[in-house]
Amino acid sequence: MKLIKLISGLLLSASLMSATSVLAADIMAEKAWSRAMPPTARVLPVYVTLRNNGAKDVSLVSVSSTYGQAELHQTIMENDMMKMLPVDFIVIGSKEQVKLAPMGLHIMIKNLALDVPTEDNTLPLTLNFDNGETISLDAKVTRTP
Numbered sequence: 001m002k003l004i005k006l007i008s009g010l011l012l013s014a015s016l017m018s019a020t021s022v023l024a025a026d027i028m029a030e031k032a033w034s035r036a037m038p039p040t041a042r043v044l045p046v047y048v049t050l051r052n053n054g055a056k057d058v059s060l061v062s063v064s065s066t067y068g069q070a071e072l073h074q075t076i077m078e079n080d081m082m083k084m085l086p087v088d089f090i091v092i093g094s095k096e097q098v099k100l101a102p103m104g105l106h107i108m109i110k111n112l113a114l115d116v117p118t119e120d121n122t123l124p125l126t127l128n129f130d131n132g133e134t135i136s137l138d139a140k141v142t143r144t145p
């Protein structure tokens with residue numbers, strides 16, 4: 001009986017250790033901002049810089065927001081026309097940084113559930129990564145990042 005307790009104690013500490021390594025944050029999100037839009041806007045673009053301090057590549061796989069349905073987008077040029085395409089994920093290479101910015105990768109919120117936020121307010125977001133990390137942050141609503 002003592003042996004069984006000892007084994008279950010070992011298993012418990014092993015699972016605690018793996019939980020700790022999942023919680024060790026590899027991803028840092030900085031400089032989150034959203035372009036201040038007119039009150040009639042139907043979408044909100046959000047930009048953020050993501051840094052991966054871990055030893056493995058990590059992907060941003062989804063974003064949630066109380067403001068509406070958030071998608072990952074890429075801006076591309078096609079026949080001299082600017083176009084946005086949804087992307088399934090955004091990879092942040094190990095020890096690399098990816099800057100979501102105007103004319104490039106971005107988060108776009110559509111099907112707005114709340115009024116368009118005015119300048120100097122914040123827009124809360126949660127970023128979900130394929131390594132299990134989530135980051136909740138407030139993007140600053142501004143015209144001049």
Ligand SMILES: [Cu+2]
Binds near residue numbers: 073074084106107108
């Ligand atoms: Cu977009």
